Amino acid sequence: MNKFIILLFSLVSLHTYAQKKKNYSEKVDEVTFDMIxxxxxxxxxxxxxxxxxxxxxxxxxxxxxxVxxxxxxxxxxxxxxxxxxxVMGKNPSxxxxxxxxxxxVSWNDCQDFIKKLNTLTGKDYRLLTEAEWEYVARGGKKHSDEETGNVNITDRxxxxxxxxxxxxxVGSKQPNELGIYDLQGNVWEWVNDWYAVDxxxxxxxxxxxGVQNGKEKVYRGGSYMSEEEFCRPAYRNYDEPQIKQSFIGLRLARSL
Incomplete structure (x- = not known):
C-alpha cells in the first residue's frame, strides 16, 4: 500500500509538473490574460x-x-x-x-500591481529579467545567430x-517565433534589473x-514613438524607478 501511495504521488507530481509547462490563461474577475x-x-x-x-x-x-x-x-x-x-481599481494611462x-506607470507602480495580482491569483507573477526579455525577443530556442530582430519589424x-x-x-501585429506579441514597439517594457553601463x-x-543595486531600472523593446534602432533586441534603456512615461508599460513573467 505504501509503495502504491508513493507511486500515485509520483504520478500526480509528474502530471502537475507537465501541466506547469503548458500555456495557460489566468482570469481576474472578467479579465483574462494568457501566459506562454x-x-x-x-x-x-x-x-x-x-x-x-x-x-x-x-x-x-x-x-x-x-547566457x-x-x-x-x-x-x-x-x-x-x-x-x-x-487589479488596481484605476487606470493611470x-x-x-x-x-x-x-x-x-513607474517601475515602483508595477511592483504594487504585481503584488496585488499575486494576492488575487495566488500565483507568483513578476517582471522579466533583462536576459529573459532578450532571449524571448530573439525567439528563444528558435532564435537565429544572425541579427534578425529588425527584419520586417513593421509586420510585428x-x-x-x-x-x-x-x-x-495589443496583439494587432504579427507575433514573434514564440507566439508572443508586441515585444518590440507599442510601449517599452520595464524589466526587473538595475541598470549599469558595465x-x-x-x-x-x-x-x-543583473547588478544588485543602482539608481535606474531597465526597460526594453522600444515604443510607438521609437525608430527601428531603439527597438533592436540588444538595446538597453533605463530610468529611475519612480519615473512615469506615456510610452512605458510592462509584461508579466512567472517562474516554473
Whole structure:
C-alpha cells in the first residue's frame, strides 16, 4: 500500500509538473490574460553590430556574452489597461482604452500591481529579467545567430514609421517565433534589473539577474514613438524607478 501511495504521488507530481509547462490563461474577475511557456536554452546576449553607442561614447550592450536561461512563463501580450484597472481599481494611462497596453506607470507602480495580482491569483507573477526579455525577443530556442530582430519589424511592431504617433491594441501585429506579441514597439517594457553601463562585464552566465543595486531600472523593446534602432533586441534603456512615461508599460513573467 505504501509503495502504491508513493507511486500515485509520483504520478500526480509528474502530471502537475507537465501541466506547469503548458500555456495557460489566468482570469481576474472578467479579465483574462494568457501566459506562454518558454523553453530554456542558451543564446548570445548583447549587441552583435557594436553600434549601440550612448552619448557618453559607451556601449552598455557589450560585451557579447553567452547566457543560459531556464524555462519560464511570459505574458503573450503586454499588460492591458483592462487588467491593470481590474487589479488596481484605476487606470493611470494617458491614452485610455481597455485593450491598449497600460502606460504612465513607474517601475515602483508595477511592483504594487504585481503584488496585488499575486494576492488575487495566488500565483507568483513578476517582471522579466533583462536576459529573459532578450532571449524571448530573439525567439528563444528558435532564435537565429544572425541579427534578425529588425527584419520586417513593421509586420510585428508599432513604431515611429507606422504608428501615426499613437498606441495600438495589443496583439494587432504579427507575433514573434514564440507566439508572443508586441515585444518590440507599442510601449517599452520595464524589466526587473538595475541598470549599469558595465552590467554585462559582471554578468553571470546562468539566469543572470543583473547588478544588485543602482539608481535606474531597465526597460526594453522600444515604443510607438521609437525608430527601428531603439527597438533592436540588444538595446538597453533605463530610468529611475519612480519615473512615469506615456510610452512605458510592462509584461508579466512567472517562474516554473
Amino acid at each position: 511557456y518558454v523553453k530554456g536554452g542558451e543564446f548570445q546576449m548583447g549587441d552583435r553590430k557594436g553600434d549601440l553607442v550612448l552619448d557618453t561614447g559607451e556601449n552598455p550592450s557589450l560585451p557579447l556574452h553567452n 543560459k536561461i531556464s524555462g519560464f512563463f511570459v505574458g503573450k501580450f503586454e499588460v492591458t489597461q483592462n487588467l491593470w484597472e481590474t 494617458e491614452t485610455k482604452m481597455g485593450n491598449l497596453p497600460v502606460e504612465t 511592431a508599432w513604431i515611429l514609421d507606422n504608428s501615426e504617433g499613437k498606441l495600438n491594441a 552590467s554585462y562585464k559582471k554578468s553571470m552566465s546562468d539566469d543572470p539577474q
